[in-house]
Amino acid sequence: MITLHTIDCIVDVEEVESLTYNNINVFPNPTNDFVNLDLKLDKKADEVNVQIMDTMGKIISSGTFNNIQNEVIPFDICDFVNGTYFMTVHSPEGTSSQKFTIIN
Secondary structure, three states: OOOOOOOOOOOOOOOOOEOOOOOEEEEOOOEOOEEEEEEEEEEEEEEEEEEEEEOOOOEEEEEEEEEEEEEEEEEEOOOOOOEEEEEEEEEOOEEEEEEEEEOO
Protein backbone atom coordinates (compact mmCIF):
# COMPACT_ATOMS: atom_id res chain seq x y z
CA MET A 1 0.00 0.00 0.00
CA ILE A 2 1.28 3.47 -0.91
CA THR A 3 0.47 6.45 1.27
CA LEU A 4 0.74 9.92 -0.22
CA HIS A 5 1.18 13.01 1.91
CA THR A 6 0.54 16.51 0.66
CA ILE A 7 2.19 19.64 1.94
CA ASP A 8 0.41 22.97 1.77
CA CYS A 9 2.62 25.97 1.16
CA ILE A 10 2.35 29.57 0.14
CA VAL A 11 4.55 30.89 -2.61
CA ASP A 12 5.30 34.58 -2.80
CA VAL A 13 5.21 35.76 -6.38
CA GLU A 14 7.18 38.87 -7.26
CA GLU A 15 6.59 40.65 -10.54
CA VAL A 16 9.77 40.82 -12.59
CA GLU A 17 10.28 43.50 -15.19
CA SER A 18 11.29 42.22 -18.61
CA LEU A 19 13.93 43.72 -20.79
CA THR A 20 12.68 43.98 -24.35
CA TYR A 21 14.33 42.64 -27.47
CA ASN A 22 15.30 46.26 -28.13
CA ASN A 23 17.52 46.15 -25.02
CA ILE A 24 19.48 42.98 -25.79
CA ASN A 25 20.66 41.26 -28.94
CA VAL A 26 22.69 38.04 -29.12
CA PHE A 27 24.70 37.60 -32.32
CA PRO A 28 25.88 35.98 -34.54
CA ASN A 29 23.22 33.31 -34.50
CA PRO A 30 23.96 30.56 -35.33
CA THR A 31 27.56 30.72 -34.17
CA ASN A 32 30.55 28.44 -33.65
CA ASP A 33 33.31 30.01 -31.55
CA PHE A 34 32.05 33.24 -29.99
CA VAL A 35 28.80 35.05 -29.32
CA ASN A 36 28.24 38.72 -28.54
CA LEU A 37 25.75 40.32 -26.20
CA ASP A 38 24.73 43.77 -27.42
CA LEU A 39 23.27 45.45 -24.34
CA LYS A 40 21.43 48.77 -24.47
CA LEU A 41 20.12 49.95 -21.10
CA ASP A 42 18.27 53.19 -20.38
CA LYS A 43 20.57 53.95 -17.42
CA LYS A 44 24.04 52.87 -16.34
CA ALA A 45 23.73 49.71 -14.25
CA ASP A 46 25.89 49.10 -11.20
CA GLU A 47 25.69 45.36 -11.85
CA VAL A 48 24.46 43.16 -14.70
CA ASN A 49 24.53 39.36 -14.42
CA VAL A 50 24.65 37.19 -17.53
CA GLN A 51 24.15 33.43 -17.63
CA ILE A 52 24.44 31.00 -20.52
CA MET A 53 22.34 27.88 -19.98
CA ASP A 54 21.76 24.73 -21.96
CA THR A 55 18.26 23.45 -22.75
CA MET A 56 18.21 21.50 -19.48
CA GLY A 57 18.72 24.70 -17.47
CA LYS A 58 22.31 23.93 -16.49
CA ILE A 59 24.42 27.07 -16.20
CA ILE A 60 27.33 26.61 -18.59
CA SER A 61 28.87 30.06 -18.16
CA SER A 62 28.15 33.21 -16.17
CA GLY A 63 29.58 36.64 -15.60
CA THR A 64 28.97 39.85 -13.71
CA PHE A 65 29.60 43.20 -15.35
CA ASN A 66 29.77 46.48 -13.46
CA ASN A 67 28.95 50.05 -14.45
CA ILE A 68 27.69 49.31 -17.95
CA GLN A 69 24.95 50.80 -20.09
CA ASN A 70 25.57 50.37 -23.83
CA GLU A 71 28.10 47.61 -24.38
CA VAL A 72 28.91 44.76 -26.72
CA ILE A 73 30.24 41.91 -24.58
CA PRO A 74 31.93 38.94 -26.31
CA PHE A 75 31.71 35.40 -24.90
CA ASP A 76 34.13 32.63 -25.88
CA ILE A 77 32.06 29.51 -26.54
CA CYS A 78 34.53 27.48 -28.60
CA ASP A 79 34.51 24.69 -25.98
CA PHE A 80 30.71 24.34 -26.00
CA VAL A 81 29.12 21.39 -27.82
CA ASN A 82 26.68 21.87 -30.69
CA GLY A 83 23.19 22.70 -29.54
CA THR A 84 20.75 25.32 -28.38
CA TYR A 85 21.57 27.67 -25.51
CA PHE A 86 19.90 30.56 -23.71
CA MET A 87 21.62 33.77 -22.67
CA THR A 88 19.81 35.36 -19.72
CA VAL A 89 20.51 38.94 -18.67
CA HIS A 90 19.57 40.22 -15.20
CA SER A 91 19.81 43.99 -14.74
CA PRO A 92 18.11 46.61 -12.57
CA GLU A 93 15.84 47.28 -15.57
CA GLY A 94 14.65 43.67 -15.73
CA THR A 95 15.43 40.21 -17.00
CA SER A 96 15.42 38.78 -20.50
CA SER A 97 16.61 35.65 -22.31
CA GLN A 98 17.51 35.02 -25.91
CA LYS A 99 18.14 31.70 -27.59
CA PHE A 100 21.16 31.00 -29.77
CA THR A 101 22.52 27.94 -31.55
CA ILE A 102 26.04 26.58 -31.80
CA ILE A 103 26.95 24.72 -34.99
CA ASN A 104 30.57 23.60 -35.38
